[in-house]
Each structure stands twice: as structure tokens, then as C-alpha cells.
Amino acid sequence: MFKVPMKQILVFLLFWTMIPPLFAGSLRFNPISVGDGLSHSTVYSMWQDQQGFMWIGTQDGLNKYDGYGFTIYRYDPLDSTSLASSNISSLTQTTDGMIWIGSWGAGLVEFDPYREVSRAYRHDPNDPASLSNNRAQVVFTDRNGTIWVGTAGGGLNRFQRDSGTFVRYLHDPADSLSLSHNRIWSIDEDPAGNLWIGTDDGLNRFDPQTETFQTFKHDPAQPQSLSHSRIRTLKVVSETEIWVGTQAGLNRFNPLSGIATHYRHQPDDPNSLSGDVITALYPHHASGTVWVGTTNNGLNRLDPQTGRVSRYQNDPRDPHSLSHNNVRAIYEDRAGMFWVATRRGGVNTFRLVPERFQTWQHDPLNPNSLSDDIIWSIYEDREGILWIGTGDGGLNRWDRKHQQFTHYQHDPADPTTLNQNDVRAIFEDRFGALWIGTDDGGLNRLDRQRGTFTHYEPNPDQPGSLSNKDVTCIYEDQFGLLWIGTDGGGLNRWDRATNTFIHYRHDPRNPHSLSDDLVWLIYETMSGDLWIGTGDGLNRLDRETGTFEVFHQRQETPQPSPLYLINDNIRAMYEAPDGVLWIGTSGGGLHQWDRTRQKTQYYTTNDGLPSNVINSILPDENGNLWLSTNQGLSQFDPLAESFRNFDVHDGLQSNVFNPGAGLKTRQGTLFFGGIHGLNEFDAKNIHNNSYIPPxxxxxxxxxxxxxxxxxxxxxxxxxxxxxxxxxxxxxxxxxxxxxxxxxxxxxxxxxxxxxxxxxxxxxxxxxxxxxxxxxxxxxxxxxxxxxxxxxxxxxxxxxDPPFWQTWWFYYLEGIVGIMVLSLVIWSVSRYTQNRFENNRRSQELSYARQVQFSMLPKSDLYHETVEVVGKMITATEVGGDYYDFIELEDDQYCLALGDAAGHGAASGLLVGMTKVSVIQAIKTRKRHITLEHFMEQFNAALKASNLQRGMCMSLLLAVIDTRHRRLKVASSGMPYPYYYRKAEDRLLPLTIKGPPLGLLTNIQVQSRTILLEPGDFVIFLTDGFMERLNLQGHIWTHEAVEKALHHICRGETSAANVAQRLVDACNQFANGREPEDDLTAVVLYVKS
Known part of the structure; x- marks a missing residue:
């Protein structure tokens, strides 16, 4: 056991209680930086426009942000309509949608965000109606739409938009009712319509009716006056409350009484402001708190009722702390998200709603934390103490009531300590003994009074010893029997009387033995059935005979079993109150087994799961299931059959969780452990974002x-x-x-x-x-x-239609047609029979080409899980290639690819007959009519239609089930499709033999069914590719096509690219020779 002397504990606790609460009311800041596309790391202003875009003004450029990326606007000396300056100090918007920019050096800028053009209003020394100074530090729009510009040295300006002129308000030392100073930092408006102006020397109230100023300054003789006369920022809350940030502290100012309440930084008071130079303010009306930004001292949240301050500052160890302590602006958008602009730290966003997930991690500077970040097991004992098994930090005892961690670790010099620090399983038996399973260390039993461990390890000389030293799970059943699962040693049952272990191992010769020696879980249902999940199947133990009923992955030919698995690696299990079993697999997603109805349902990434690897299953109080996966957490609603997924951006320790590391406490709190710590949450407190996005x-x-x-x-x-x-x-x-x-x-x-x-x-x-x-x-x-x-x-x-489809063209076409007809009638007698025949053949080919192209789909198929793209290159003499996509029910699509024998009109008509037949049959087919049956019936119909001698139709039909990524292909007379399996980097021909349709009276059509994985391609081709000739008369061959396809598919992620690259490779081989037959490729790609 790892022991800490009491003296050190007391010193440690005293140390931590004296640390200022920098993270009181913990917030998670999400930085937006130059690395995310922001034009500069120094940000001065932010604004959300009428449509919902965020505008961010920086030291080098104006940024429009849509949540995904930035559109950046800068000064361009070669473009007169570009921004007049890239240094943006202030932003506002008028009701007509125009963005008004205060620039540092180019005056006031009007920017049209729709046409992306701007116009600048600058200072002109010869024009007293121009802007008084080009350093426009603050731009403000009042309730009447009037634009006010506060400058750095030129006082206040009222913009008269109709004339493009300005009215200036300047400091006059001889006039006490004038502006108190010509440098203006901030402007706001009170409910009465007065403007409040913060200057370098005093706070001013401006009455627009009388155009006079009343000044409030710091008076050393009046302790209730403002704390300083340099007013850096201000926000009006009401007629009696204005928050004023100065060079020396924050003030809550009552303009009626002239009394200011001061909030200052006190070095010895962690509940005071973090700094005195106040540069940004935002009173949050909903919570009654005030957010205060400082220069180089971070962000503060002030509760005016109590005077307490929470500080938020940059912590280099925490990527979700404030990115920089120099805060320049604070803004709340319509969804309630806060934006904090910093100097040299970009923008930070955060929300006031509680974090959905709390993360517990190892802190190397805090011994009272988890001993390691890799969490393998979590257990709550009968006293409510949590026990946590880590990857390399041993066993942790966590007293949550007192927030105290105690560590138990392996000490090679002490045989009574834990025998390994990799703890995979924890269980408390009915006698109060705590059992700990370790990886490579066997089983341990903890004596909690002494803090010592008894070890149980494999011993080849003792048949009754533990079967394997890699323990994965521990469980005590309702009969008091202790079961231990191992990785490589199967299942063990501990005999208390003899202190020995009975082994249950996999025997390849015995189908009723344990299906695999890797045991992931032991689960007992309410009826007393004991289930064992292994790396190769699910097992139900017959306690009387010691044999197992084994459930394996469903084969092509269904076995007489009530439970069909689509993956044999069983990681998790849960029995719902209605008796339904939920089974989590490593690769096959989630299984639902309704034992009453003997029905199995599967849920995979196609249905919304973030990953098909399920590591733990826990219920919440609302009947939902929480699933830990290799791609985050998923909340599953069994009634709606819907998933809601959470990832590291929601506050998870990482997206990867560990098998078995899940716990629901008696209070309903859920815990999941992963590779970077432990997540804790209450499902009832998962707050939804109710904002309806524009x-x-x-x-x-x-x-x-x-x-x-x-x-x-x-x-x-x-x-x-x-x-x-x-x-x-x-x-x-x-x-x-x-x-x-x-x-x-x-x-x-x-x-x-x-x-x-x-x-x-x-x-x-x-x-x-x-x-x-x-x-x-x-x-x-x-x-x-x-x-x-x-x-x-x-x-x-x-x-618009082309000109040849307009009414006037039809009229002109009629006149021309009459003239042409007259000319044809006059000249036809002069044509020889040979000329007539050539003309007839040309018309036939043109007609055939029109028929052929009219048969093709209007667009390629783009679905959220698959892409299907067709590519056709026609021959000089029209061939009979054809392809189509037909939408079916239940997220299924039918793909048709055909090749009519021969050329010209006859083949075109045969293609048309095929298209109509396929669409009619597929659209109206009943579920018991298979693709094979349809094609056999169509063959009989073609044969009975007395086709021209030698005419026939090669046809391939495929049905794509996008929900389950299942593809069924039936083919007769077509070249084999090719199946590229990304996981194995292999190109496989899907061999399906059969004659073309229309040649024989009776045929038997073959089919193949495959399950696809993300990244896979299936390529369907007509024979024009394999039979393409080059200038030397050589054909491309099947082997050359396969080699080209394998090279093209490797690393490709687009069906369109594969189709185009295949055509390019074929044309490169032909070296300029035109194709004698059509070339058609249809490429199916399964998205990742």
C-alpha cells in the first residue's frame, strides 16, 4: 500500500486551501486561434449580425465566422472597394444590414457584407464637416439608428448619414459643459436616451437635446467618487446603475446620486478582482453577475450581491483555460454563448450551463488525485466508496464525501502489497472482502483493516490454482459463488471451502465447452442465468452439468438458434427491466435480444452509433442506455431507436473508453473510464442546447x-x-x-x-x-x-430553356422546316439509292444515341453512407450500354447496368425495353420476388418476343441496403464486378456466371451478397474496357483492368475520382484510338 505520512497530508491540505480559487465555478474555454483560420491573434471587437454570422475585428483583418471557417477581409491597395484599413477597433451594424467599422488609422468604414465592398469616411483637415480624427476607437449605434464615433484624440462625432458629414463634439477647457477629454474609450446609452462616454479624463453624460456634457471624475477628497478618471469601458444597466471600468478598478456607479461602489484588486484577497486595469465589461442580466476583463490579469465573474469574484486565467497545463490574460472584449451571442476577445490569444468561447461531463484525471502536482489516467475498472462498495483500477497506478480508493484519494500500489520489497499496478477488475463479495484482478499479476484480496493483500496466482504444480495471471473480470452470483474471468485461461470458480479454483476452458473437441479462453464479462440475469462474454462468442452456463450453450455469429445459412450475433467479440451486457438483453460487441455494434419474442435487432454506425465497438452499457433513470465506445459516449433511446452522441468536445476525457470501465452508483451517477481519465455525470443534468439555428x-x-x-x-x-x-x-x-x-x-x-x-x-x-x-x-x-x-x-x-426550346425558335423552325421539306422533296429524286441508304443509317445512329442517353439517370447517387457514380464513354458507332439508379424503400437503392448486343437503333430499343421493365418490376416488386426470379422472367419475355437473330441483353442488377451496408448482386452475361476491400487492400472479382438474356429459353441466374465496410469500393464495368484496342491492335485485357483498378482504389475516397481515373487509364492505353464499343463504369463507395 502507498502510504503518506499524516504530517505531509496536513501540510498538503493547508497548501491547497491557501491557493486562490482561480478555477472557482469552473468554465471550459474553447479557443479560436490563428491555427483555426482567424486572421490575427489580437482581437478588439466582436458582433453577431442580423443573419447570425459572427464578425471579429482584429489587428489584421475583419473576419466573418460561420462556425466552420472564416472569410477574411483586409485592406488591398490595388482594390478601391476593399477595407480602408485592416486594423479593426470597433464594430456595429445598422438595420439595413451594413457593418460599421471603427478603424485605427482609416476613420469610419461602411462595409456591405453582401456585396463585400466598403466605403471609408476619413478626416479631411480642410473640411470641418469631416471626421475629426482617423483613429476611430469606438463606433456606437443609438436607439434611433444614429452612428456615433469616438476617436483617439478627436473627441466625439455624430455621423449624418444622408449627407455623409459629421458633427464634432470636442473638449473646450473654457467650457465646463463640453466633453471632458478628446480621447474616447467607450460609449453606451441609458434608458432616457442619454449617451455615456468614457474618456481619458472622466465619465461624461451627453444630453442629445441640449448637446451638453456633464462630467464625473475621481476626486481624492470624495471616497465615493469614481476610483479613477481614465474610463476604459462602461455598460449601462439602468437609470440608477452603470458599470464603469477604469485604469484603477471597477465601479458600480449610480448617476442619480453620483456615488460609486469600488471593486479593486487586493493582493491578499482571492475573492477580489484579479487586476485593476479594466478593459472589458458585460453585465449578465439573467444571472445578475458582471463579467470583467482586465489587462494581463484575465477574466473575472463578479457577484454584486455578495461581492465575491471568480477568476479565470490562463493555465499553460490546461488547453481549456483562458488562452491569454489580456482581455479586450466580452460578447454574448443569441444562443447564450460567451465570446472573449484577447490580445495575442485570439477568441475564447464558453457557456454558463453546467458542464455535461466532469473529468477526473491524474495531476502530477496533486497527490490527492487519481494515480494514473488509464482507467480499467470502477466499483462502488457497500459504504459508497469508489474503487478505481488504473493502467499503471494501481488501485485507488476514492472517498467522494471527503474528496480523498488513497493509493494502493505494488512495492517489490513488500510481498503484502498489490502484486501488479495494472488493475483490470474489482468486486466486493457478500462477506465484505474486496477482490482485485490484475493484468499479469493474478487475483488479489484486500484486507482493508491492515491494508495488505493476499495473492492468488497460477501455479503449474497446483491444479487447483488460478488458471491464468491475466484477470479481466470478477463476479459473485446469487448463490455466493465467486467467478473470475481471465485472458487466456478461460473462466474460474473459486471454492471457498478448499480455497481452490475450478476451471472452465475452451475445448475445440467439445461444442458445449466455453467458446473461447478470453473472457470479457460475467453477467447474471434476474432469472439466475449466468452469461459469459468471450472474444469468440456468448455463453450461457448450465450450472448442473457445467456445460455451455454457445451463441456464435450468424452464418449465411441461419442456425437453429434464438440469438443471432453479427460479431462474436462480446464486451458488454445489460438486462432491461422488461427482460430484454442488450449486448455490446467489439465491431458489431449493439444487439437487442427480445427473448420473449425470440427476436434479435442490431444497431451499428449505419443507425447512428459513433462506433461499432461497445465497451460498457449502463442504464439511466429515464430508460435510456449509455454506451461507451471507441468514438465517445452514446445515449440510446430504445423506444425512439435514436442515438445522441458525445465526444471529447463535450468534455469527455477522450473519445476512447476501456472495456468494462463503467459504473452506475446507487445515487444514479454514471462513471466511464478511458485512456485519459474518468468521466462522471448525472444523465438528468445533461442540458440540451435549445437554440434554433438560423x-x-x-x-x-x-x-x-x-x-x-x-x-x-x-x-x-x-x-x-x-x-x-x-x-x-x-x-x-x-x-x-x-x-x-x-x-x-x-x-x-x-x-x-x-x-x-x-x-x-x-x-x-x-x-x-x-x-x-x-x-x-x-x-x-x-x-x-x-x-x-x-x-x-x-x-x-x-x-432557362435553350433557344431551340423557345416559342420563337419553334415558329422559325416551322418556316425553315417547310423550306427544307420543299428542298428535300425537290432533291430526293436526285439522290442515288446508296446515298439514301447512308442517310437512313446516319439517322438511325443519331436516333439510337438519343435513346441511349435518355435512358441514363439525371444525377449520380449521393447518400450520407454511400456514393454511386456512373461514367459512360460512347463509341463512334452507338453501342448498347445502359445504367440506372432506382430509389426503393427503407434506404435501399437498385443499380442496373446493361449491355445490349449489337449497335444502332435495335440495341437502343432493346435498352429502352430493359429500362422500362426494370423500373416497373423493381418499383412494384413484392418482397418475395427476388432479383434472380425477375431476371429469369425477363429472359423468358425477351426470348418469347422473337428478337432479331443474335440480339440479346447482358444485365446486372444490384440492391444496396445503405442502412446495413449490404449489397446483393445478380448478373447474367455481364463482366464480373470488382470488390476492393480497404481493410485488406485487396481487389476481389465477384464471380457470377450466366448467359446473356434472350438467348436461351430457361436460365438460372446467380447472385452474390456481401457486407461492405467504410472505405470499400465496388466497381461494375461493361466489356468495352476489357476489349479496348490500342493503335497496335492489342486489347487491354481483364488482367490489365484489375491491375489499374487496384492501383486506383488504394487510398482513394471518391467514387467519381475512381471512375474518371479508370477512364483516363483506359484512354492512355488506347493511345488515341477511338473505342469500337461503349465503355461504362459504375462505382460504389462506402463512406467512412
Missing amino acids: VVITSIKRFDQELPVEPPLPLANQIRLPFHHNFFSLEFAGLNFIQSAKNRYVYRLEGFDVNWVRAGTRRYANYTNVPPGTYHFRVRAANNDGVWNTEGASLTILI
């Missing part, structure tokens, strides 16, 4: 180039595009800045998209081959907690 459409692009729109987006509600711009992309954003990366979107182009497209976190929509017409694009957004803006944003898109 949605804006930010741009429309073609070939990644912005299309000019007037009025500009997002002001425009309608745009018109020429017919050749019928492929475009739209970008949009939901302006919620609280974990913006978790904002989600759905969109729809009405008139084109049948259903809403679930885009997940993607913020753009691509469209291709949109026919002329009128469309309405709509987009909705949800915030990080799934609160939707159902109204969203919309844009009407008009695509």
Missing part, C-alpha cells in the same frame, strides 16, 4: 467557381440560370456556434428530388443535368443537440 444559403457554384447573383446571397430569394448552367452546387450553413461540427442538414430541390436528402453534417448539395424549369431549393438545419429549424432557408431557381 439557416443561410451562402453560395451557388459551378465547377467550384462562384456564380454571380444579384441581389447577392443570402439576400436573394430567386435566381435565374442559363440552360448550360444546369449542373451546380449550393452551399449552406446553420449558424449555431456550439459545436458547429455536429450541426446536421436535410435539403430538397422541389421538382427534382423526390424526397428530402439527409446530408448529415455535409453543407453542400450537388446537382447535375437539371432540366429547364422552375425549382425550389429548401434546406433545414439542426443544432448540435438535434433541435431543428424546420422553416429553414429557401431559394427559387429558374433554369
